[in-house]
């Protein structure tokens with residue numbers, strides 16, 4: 001079993017497009033492996049990183065979770081920020097299963113995703129609520145984004161998967177994680193039409209036992 005890096009040299013898989021979190025982690029002494037399916041986003045991160053930090057930055061373009069891999073137990077922390085709301089249910093389950101394998105014992109996963117409580121999904125909310133009532137396993141799947149969000153559909157995939165606390169709790173608990181923190185939170189940084197009632201995003205922090 002590979003040993004985790006000593007603390008202060010925590011390897012992170014970071015899914016920031018342009019690297020706000022990656023740069024902060026690098027400045028705090030972490031070694032960062034930055035992944036994005038679009039290599040141009042990673043190049044922006046690389047260009048923004050000062051030379052002294054670049055030595056600890058590895059770019060890993062590829063399709064998470066199926067197109068990239070790490071040795072078991074080789075990561076100290078994984079940030080999956082605003083990405084799994086593009087995945088279907090089984091892909092989210094594979095993401096959690098892969099991440100727990102990659103993490104060292106005691107390592108943590110940090111997940112952020114959009115919820116059904118965003119201003120641009122108002123017309124989808126009744127469908128979501130009916131699915132929750134019926135016990136649907138993936139109540140936040142939006143099959144036709146253009147019908148619910150015509151203004152932004154051009155910049156979004158045709159399917160979205162808006163996430164809630166019960167869904168994240170189930171998937172990450174079933175994968176073997178101990179949930180440390182799980183809550184919705186407000187996004188005052190989002191454009192006004194995407195904001196709704198202070199529950200626009202959901203965040204999870206979970207530990208590999």
Ligand SMILES: C[S@@+](CC[C@H](N)C(=O)[O-])C[C@H]1O[C@@H](n2cnc3c(N)ncnc32)[C@H](O)[C@@H]1O
Nearest residue numbers: 015016017036037038041062063064081082083
């Ligand atoms: C909404 S942006 C989020 C960017 C950043 N993490 C943030 O929180 O602002 C989604 C990012 O995920 C990337 N992405 C989408 N699907 C992906 C996949 N399967 N594997 C890796 N990256 C993916 C996109 O290229 C894009 O940079």
